Amino acid sequence: MKKGFAGRISRDFILSILAIVIYNGVLQLVIYPGLNARMGAEAFGTVLYYISAVSIMGAGFGTSASYSRIVARKERVEANGDYNAFLGIVAIICVPVSAGIAVLVSGLVQGSSENSGFIGTTAGLFVLMVLTVIRYYCDVEYRMNIRFADYFLFFTFVAAGYVLGLFIFDRFGGWLFVLLLGEAFGIIYTIIRGSVLRPPFFERSTAFDANLKAVFYISFGNLISALILNADRIFLRIFTGAEEVTIYYVAGLLGKIVALVTTPLNGMIISYLAGYKIRLDKRKFLLSSTLLLVVTAVLTAVCTAASYVFVKLMYPDVYAQAKEYFLVAALGQLLYFLSGTLMVVVLSFSDEKLQMIINCIYAAAFALVVIPMSVNMGISGMAYGLVMVNFLRFLVTFILGFYQLSQESASSEG
Secondary structure (H helix, E strand, O other): OHHHHHHHHHHHHHHHHHHHHHHHHHHHHHHHHHHHHHHOHHHHHHHHHHHHHHHHHHHHHHHHHHHHHHHHHHHOOOOHHHHHHHHHHHHHHHHHHHHHHHHHHHOOOOOHHHHHHHHHHHHHHHHHHHHHHHHHHHOHHHHHOOOHHHHHHHHHHHHHHHHHHHHHHHHHOOHHHHHHHHHHHHHHHHHHHOOOOOOOOOOOOOOHHHHHHHHHHHHHHHHHHHHHHOHHHHHHHHHOOHHHHHHHHHHOHHHHHHHOOHHHHHHHHHHHHHHOOOOOOHHHHHHHHHHHHHHHHHHHHHHHHHHHHHHHHHOOOOHHHHHHHHHHHHHHHHHHHHHHHHHHHHHHHOOHHHHHHHHHHHHHHHHHHHHHHHHHHOHHHHHHHHHHHHHHHHHHHHHHHHHHHHHHHHHHHO
């Protein structure tokens, strides 16, 4: 029985890895270099700024709804209507966010053609944000029910949509098409293969209030986390310029690609810990935390060395400026994602409020360290500041998680 269970975990993990490799491989190796080659470093830097805003909304709200529903199934009853109501609220929030992002980039100036362009950008961002939030939520269908073969196909469809979008870009122009089709393909696949986007759309469970409260707790923390993840694109765009966004993004790209492999690991952790009601003890938690630090060190060395070849081939126009940041940018990216893995472990045995507390501490450290360093030192300040606060996030998550397990252990012994 144990052998069969271990085999299932191994198979699901491999499928999860392949899903994310295909998704991010297409995005990072085909779509983004393709857009950069077509648009140039400065214009692509502005597009990355837009994409960051969309990603923040998707990760902040869509992923939160997904994780919250999985955890809710372990503790309470849940229904489609609970989370559709939440997604409807998020869609309303997307309206001012889309307009605000468009204002920050281009400004609303006088003249009908300029206003028309602003309205078009806002509308396009709004649609992309809403679709992205829903697509991020959609993977709950496969992780909640532990259907990782469908999880693999889901991301394959998203990647195929991106490739088709790039083809449309070549024919008609418009970077929005590239991402819109990918998100739409993933949603359509979930409608066909799943149940979370099917009727009854508005039927609520008896735990509606508790579920909605929980998902907002997780969302608050995830929004802070996602904002800091995309801080290089947002704050460098504000404090320095669009080209600097591309330089720093490229410098840490391999670290980000490798670190994104932790995404299926996070999904499997929350799926199995919640689905099978597995409990951790202090020893296992300490071992897991130590292992994550070792993995971070090894992967940072590998990504730094490989970046000298990868960036030279894929982004030759910014290689000279980016190479001095390869080590520190990769370390910052990997610390962020691996501390996120530890946070998912903690979420499986703690209250949702604990994640919010961790991310509030994280946000305060970011405001006090990274922003001033970025203003005064530019890319270097951003790079070193993110390493500092991402390590702090890992440390705080470990301390609070270990304390939580210690309290549970003392309570059970008492």
